[in-house]
Amino acid sequence: MISDGVSVEALTQWQEATVGSLLSQALNRWPDRAAIRWPTPTGLKTLTWKQVWDSAASGAAQLRADDPTPIAIFAPNSEGWYLSLWAVALSGRPLVPINPALTEREVRAILMDSGASIVLAARDYRGRNLLEAVARLNIVDIQHLWDVDDWISATQSATGAIGAVAPQSTFVIQYTSGTTGTPKGVMLAHRACVNAASTLIATLEPGDDETCCSPSALHHVGALIAHALALARIGATYVMMNEFSAQGFVEAAASSRATILAGVPTMYSRVLDDPSFADVKLPDVRVLMLGGASIPVTLVSRLESHFGARVAVMYGQSEAPVITATRLDDPAWMKAHTVGRALPHREIQILGVATRSPADVGQIGEICVRTPVRMVGYLNLPDATSKAIDDEGWLHTGDLGALDVEGRLYFHGRLRExxxxxxxxxxxxxxxxxxxxxxxxxxxxxxxxxxxxxxxxxxxxxxxxxxxxxxxxxxxxxxxxxxxxxxxxxxxxxxxxxxxxxxxxxxxxxxxxxxxxxxxx
CATH class of the missing domain: 3.30.300.30 (ANL, C-terminal domain)
Incomplete structure (x- = not known):
């Protein structure tokens, strides 16, 4: 039992729920518990679940006054980003996260394709004013361009009922990161995101009052679901960083007494390879979440040895967030060479690259997954959607892998690679x-x-x-x-x-x- 009726078993059960319901449940169960903390020059700033709810509900009331077109966030991690995601979720309008590092040409393509009518942007990202960058695009469909960190405070007096949101409606349009080509808008429903978050956090065997520290960017669906949503599901505290540095990561984890660290392999490698952190152990940390890329074979054993914590490896993609995960008690070799087993509500099969028929155990082929925890489709791309999802409901991931006799998945890269x-x-x-x-x-x-x-x-x-x-x-x-x-x-x-x-x-x-x-x- 985590707390207040939330059990690991309950986390694995299918829920017809919305993202906004995660916030309302956290408000009812843990109103005074810290929801989010983030580093400032004077130390960690904290908001409780009650404070997050008040701001998000006020913002949602303002957003529902407009038509139900998407809302884009073009900014690095910040207090405003976090509050805005909940406001958008409660409003029922689709969220379009945009990487703040993208060029104006790339941003234009996403805004035009998504049809976003409101853009929440940062005034400063590495010396670049993103509000001005969007204004220069002169996109006529953009009705409002607001500062991501100021717009909710400007709507604190907004009132109005928050309408019902359907679990099957689109929560996020995530543009793929494009490792091998042009990004596409992946539409994920509220219920898919809620169940992805719940089943993921269950693999970490959470206890009461967990704190997770991560520098991963919320504009990517991995952090959005694995951090913001999954932690809300269990009332845990999210220590959010706006960018990565080895020193900043370690200091934030230490000062917050984080029990869970989350990041991609590169981040952890930079901490381990920095001699100034050789004696830093972070004794409160019990789990190290790894995702986003193939794991260097020696990294798992180095991490578990250095921190005395257990690694959890996850695999997924924008089209199907969190397909597999390792178990905390899996041996290090298994975590280094596999990405674990299918999570609840997921089926996996491997199709031969040449034969397009089910592959034998151990044979490398395309990873296919059948699950309700997947995209509705690609926005404005019906042909690409029908190519990705076949008539039997199998999503063809474009990734290469193999299954062993116990259902563990071995990842072998992209098919096009x-x-x-x-x-x-x-x-x-x-x-x-x-x-x-x-x-x-x-x-x-x-x-x-x-x-x-x-x-x-x-x-x-x-x-x-x-x-x-x-x-x-x-x-x-x-x-x-x-x-x-x-x-x-x-x-x-x-x-x-x-x-x-x-x-x-x-x-x-x-x-x-x-x-x-x-x-x-």
């Missing part, structure tokens, strides 16, 4: 795992490059560990011991960091373009 060299299939993730196992490698992204003789060749972009150096000759010798000749990279680049999506995944198409630019092609 599969490299075909001289007729031989090469799975980028297999090559990445070998390179990542080198003691001086922090991160790696493996891609296929066009080649006139072989069709494609294997190339690797490598980030060495902090303070370490490694050469192409060393890594070539390393992979020679572990991989067949045709799988070995023949082109290497060493960089300080990889281009990443908002969800913490390497932008493979950008890396391919980058290799070409370096080579002068």
């Amino acid at each position: 599969m490299i075909v060299r001289g007729g031989e299939n090469i799975y980028a993730r297999e090559v990445e795992e070998v390179i990542e196992s080198h003691p001086r490698v922090a991160e790696v992204a493996v891609v296929g490059l066009p080649d006139s003789d072989w069709g494609e060749i294997v190339a690797a972009a490598v980030v060495p560990r902090t303070g370490a150096t490694v050469s192409a000759d060393e890594l070539s010798a390393w992979v020679e011991r572990h991989l067949a000749r045709y799988k070995r990279p023949t082109s290497w680049r060493f960089v300080d960091e990889l281009p990443m999506t908002a969800s913490g995944k390497p932008k493979k198409f950008a890396i391919v373009e980058w290799f070409g630019a370096i080579d002068g092609n």
Whole structure:
């Protein structure tokens, strides 16, 4: 039992509920408990569930005065972002989160496609005024352009009933991060998001009064569901950071006495590789959530050894948030090599890449999932929707994987990332795992490059560990011991960091373009 009638078993039961109902339940059960905390120059600022409700309800009353078109948030994490998401949820209007790092051209495409009539933007993001950026777009359908951190305070006197919201209505239109191509607007219903959040948090075996610290961005559905919504489901405190730094992450976790940390592999690696944190243990932390990208094979054991906590690995995508998760008591090797088992209300099957029929146990193919915890479809793209979701309700994820006899899923990368060299299939993730196992490698992204003789060749972009150096000759010798000749990279680049999506995944198409630019092609 977590508290006040909320049990882990209850979290796994299907609920016909809305996102707004999570906030109203938190208000009724834990009105004076801290809902959210965030770092300020003078320390952590706190809002209770009652304070969050009051602000969100006031904002929702204002929003329902307009037509039911989407509302976009174009800002980094902030108090206003968090309050706005609940206001939009209570209003029943779809939310369109936009990465604040996007260019005006990219933002225009999203705003035009989504039809958003209200934009909540930040005045400052790394020296850039996002309100002015949106104003320059001159989009006639935008009725209101408001400061994300001021608009709710300006509506505190707003009154009016909050209307009923249907669980099957769209809560969020999440534009895919585009690791291999053009982003699409993924429509997720309220009930899909609520059940994704509930079943995810159940895997962490939560107790009473949990506190989760995360620097992950709310404009990505992973953080939106796994942090904001999942923590509300159990009345936990969300320690929200507006950007990542190793020092800031550690300090926020320590000062808040966080019991759960959440982030992508790169964030954790930077903490572990920073010698100034070698003696920092964070004794209150019991769970380390990992998602967003394939996990370097040594990272799980390093994390569990350093923090004395248990790692939880999750796998999902915008179209189906949180498909699988490992169990806290799974051994480290399992968490390093698999992404766990299907969560409640999910079925998984693997389809052969060539045969398009169910694959045998252990055979690599496309991961397909059948679940009500998936998208309604792609906005304005009926053909793409019917291609992604077949007549039997299976969502074709575009990811490669394999299932073992116990239903554990092994992730092997994106289908479009599969490299075909001289007729031989090469799975980028297999090559990445070998390179990542080198003691001086922090991160790696493996891609296929066009080649006139072989069709494609294997190339690797490598980030060495902090303070370490490694050469192409060393890594070539390393992979020679572990991989067949045709799988070995023949082109290497060493960089300080990889281009990443908002969800913490390497932008493979950008890396391919980058290799070409370096080579002068």
